[in-house]
Amino acid sequence: MSSRASRGRRPFPRSIRARFSLAVGALFLVVLTAVGALTVSGIRHSVAAEVFEDQHLAIVDWVSRMRPGYIPVPRPGKSTGHVRYLQLVDSQGRVVVSNFAASGRAALTTVKPVPGDGMQDLTVCPTWRTDACLLVTALLLDPQLPDAPLKDGPHYIYAGAVQPVVLAKPYMEAGFGAAVLVASAVAAWGTRVVVDRTLRPVRAISTRMREATAKDLSMRVPTPLHDDEIAEFAHASNSYLDRLEKAVKARHRFASLASHELRSPVTALRTQLEEALMYPEDVDAGSALRNALHSTERLEAIIDDLLAYTRVKDAPLEAYHELDLVSLAEEELAALPPDGVPIRLRAASRPRVLGSRVQLGRVLNNLLANGRRHARTYVHVTVEQVGGQAVLTVRDDGAGIVPEDRERVFDAFVRLPEGRRLDPGGSGLGLAISRETCRAHGGSLTVEDCPRGARFVLRLPALPAQGSTGRPAGRAR
Structure with missing residues (x-):
């Protein structure tokens, strides 16, 4: 039964x-x-x-x-x-x-x-x-x-x-x-x-x-006048409906933006293939295939970023391990191409955090690559512990980000004119993925004031010290 x-x-x-x-x-x-x-x-x-x-x-x-x-x-x-x-x-x-x-x-x-x-x-x-x-x-x-x-x-x-x-x-x-x-x-x-x-x-x-349905999430439950457990339940229900409405709208907006971003490489690929088929005598086959391959690579990169973004937002987190933030930054510096603007690493202490090496490594790689792309002469990376937080700062001497755009850059598919000029093939998901990863680790990623250029600040909960102050570290690349 x-x-x-x-x-x-x-x-x-x-x-x-x-x-x-x-x-x-x-x-x-x-x-x-x-x-x-x-x-x-x-x-x-x-x-x-x-x-x-x-x-x-x-x-x-x-x-x-x-x-x-x-x-x-x-x-x-x-x-x-x-x-x-x-x-x-x-x-x-x-x-x-x-x-x-x-x-x-x-x-x-x-x-x-x-x-x-x-x-x-x-x-x-x-x-x-x-x-x-x-x-x-x-x-x-x-x-x-x-x-x-x-x-x-x-x-x-x-x-x-x-x-x-x-x-x-x-x-x-x-x-x-x-x-x-x-x-x-x-x-x-x-x-x-x-x-x-x-x-x-x-x-x-x-x-x-x-x-309340997915088509109409604007409804709110009536709230009793008296202040008791039922009123608390009504407030909690309205709060849940608020979050649900925002989440559904964000999903719809994300789906719309993703469709728009995917349409461009798909349209370009279709156009290139149609020209090659309709005008075989006027279109060089090798050039057409190379252009189609480039559009396919662009499409593949966007899809990979979309998968990474949704995985960070929705998928359960993998097992966390104790990490040395300075060592992680040194590893990501070593993995960057040797050419380009030099990056200087300075560590006032060696804070340890609990997290995923792969996910946090991708965040650091994204910040370092972004700083090198926009910098004119240098990129400075500092690692320190402030109170109970491990703080990593990436500062460049590029054009910077105006205050009204400092939150928009973390939205999915948002690309400022400077970013589109320096990286035409980007998807606009790198910083969005980085922020979601930091939030999943209990931290934050923000853009803060800087006399010149842009200054990205990553904060993560630091583990208690193990009785050693650690050695200062410094590395230039």
Whole structure:
């Protein structure tokens, strides 16, 4: 059985409102049932105790009026309360003396207390009383006592009262049970109403989120006026929709720019091939093939840069390793062609960073090649550690970048006039890839002020020092 089928057959409702209502109703039912049972038990015990207390007083009052050889007839009094039957019974079970209500009746019970038992309380259901049971208290009149009224054997006093309705019938249990059910139902209904009102903004947010599609990401969810978790959820949803809208627009813009950049070499290649086919006598075949190969190489370079750019933005990062930023810069300097503007490396310290050697090497190679391309006489590279950051600066003495273009140069396919002039075959993705790589490593890449030329500053989180300040490094190329 699939997990989806299992979820579909489970007895629990999916609605939070229903689950909370059932949970609160069940909790009230359990708690109120326990409270009701304790209350009913306490009331029953209290009523029975009151009746037995009246019977004890009635027996004491009757015994206090007895004298040796003299047994008065029991009479009702204020102390008798609920007591209805009073009997004096001999050891054979014969009634010797009784009050008017018990006259002609058999003994209330056959229970015969023994010396030391005191008064015994019990419930009996005599055959001559079919409509109700009796609460009976029994007491032994010991003939061995000096003031015993009767010396011819043990006698027993029985006091009885009709069992109160609250004890005889389950009316109280039924009433408490009905009250518990009603209270539980009211609690469940109240919880449903409260949860429904609480979740109303959530349903509005869910409805609006379902309406938001890739074609219309301008929708925003309603924000409650009160400041609580639901309002926080609404703000988070709107923030997510903002980021989603920006991401989708950036994707669309990137796709449009990529299509535009790819169209130029494809159009040139098509034109060259069509000319060679349509005018075979006027077009030199070797020249046409060389031009087509150049357009193909241009197309291949753009596609490679596109793949690298999307890989850095979307693909999971490869394993990072501890790197010496100065050593990495020295390796990239050594890999550059020996001709061209000289590059001077100066390291005030040797900061270590955590990252990908291949990705960070490509960033450094791009910055060094870009600086050499735009420089007139020199390129200066400095490496230092400022606080908890490793800082690498590449500065050239070229034309520089005006402040309003210092962020645009990191956008995909953006190429300034100077860059197009110096590198006509570039794709405009090098700096965009470099910045995304730095961000993926927790750092940044910016263009900052410089008296002359351009100054690119790379910042990466530096690893803690290993107890050595490192040796200063310097290299010119």
